[in-house]
Amino acid sequence: MKKYAIITDIHGNIEGLNAILNDIKQKDVDDIFCLGDTIDLGLNSKECIDVLMENNIKTILGNHELYLLRGTDIDKSIEGEEKEHCKWTKSNLTDKEVNFIKSCPLYYKVNISYENNSEKEIILCHYLIKDEKLEQPFEENNLKNDINLWIKYNNPNIIYIIGHLHKNFDANEVNGISGDIIEEIGELSNIEIVESSGCSYDEYVSYMIIEIDRTIKFEKVKVRFDRYKFINKIINTDFPDKKNILKNFYNEEI
Numbered sequence: 001m002k003k004y005a006i007i008t009d010i011h012g013n014i015e016g017l018n019a020i021l022n023d024i025k026q027k028d029v030d031d032i033f034c035l036g037d038t039i040d041l042g043l044n045s046k047e048c049i050d051v052l053m054e055n056n057i058k059t060i061l062g063n064h065e066l067y068l069l070r071g072t073d074i075d076k077s078i079e080g081e082e083k084e085h086c087k088w089t090k091s092n093l094t095d096k097e098v099n100f101i102k103s104c105p106l107y108y109k110v111n112i113s114y115e116n117n118s119e120k121e122i123i124l125c126h127y128l129i130k131d132e133k134l135e136q137p138f139e140e141n142n143l144k145n146d147i148n149l150w151i152k153y154n155n156p157n158i159i160y161i162i163g164h165l166h167k168n169f170d171a172n173e174v175n176g177i178s179g180d181i182i183e184e185i186g187e188l189s190n191i192e193i194v195e196s197s198g199c200s201y202d203e204y205v206s207y208m209i210i211e212i213d214r215t216i217k218f219e220k221v222k223v224r225f226d227r228y229k230f231i232n233k234i235i236n237t238d239f240p241d242k243k244n245i246l247k248n249f250y251n252e253e254i
Helices: 014-024 045-054 063-070 081-091 095-103 147-152 227-235 242-250
Strands: 002-007 031-034 107-113 119-125 158-162 191-193 204-212 216-224
Touching: 002 014, 014 045, 014 204, 014 216, 014 227, 045 095, 063 081, 063 095, 081 242, 227 242
Parallel strands: 002 031, 119 158, 158 191
Antiparallel strands: 002 204, 107 119, 204 216
């Protein structure tokens, strides 16, 4: 049996990340993967990257890491104070963190075999990759609103593990999916979505445990973190786009 812990979208929340890693230590996992977007929004992007490095966590690039490396112009939806916020985050990183980000791949693949000689491939990526050669390689549409993405990436031999979408996601809320079946093609959905490990409307953050034996089991784990400390640091610090970040990502008004 193999057991993996998957974290994603930490977004500078060091309190949330430390709470999750303390919980993972009790799970006897074989490896920890981070699906990107470790930086921006929260105040401790540098500290979060340092923790990933110290714990040898296999980390991939999210869209926010790509903004850091390639500039926010790769995403036309980023403008105004959002651009300034990304610049502010970059100014708080050292060469050590930036070089680590540069070393991160766009995805990881894990191959698994079963006793009946059948095989599957798990692709761990921040979001579905339209074309890895593009400056902005990820699909632009939201899986919740586009059944065609589920059809496009459907493959019985591949499981996609992705982040990016942050909040609680139920595939049965998607028009065209019923009971995990993609109605138009009559196939099981093969995309698993990991909730944000850093952006939360309450005192809990989450991550995923994957157990691989004769079957594959996905478990969402919720962990309590010091939200009061995290939010108060933001409120008491001046930085670009603070009001919008608090409202949209943490449900806090100032």
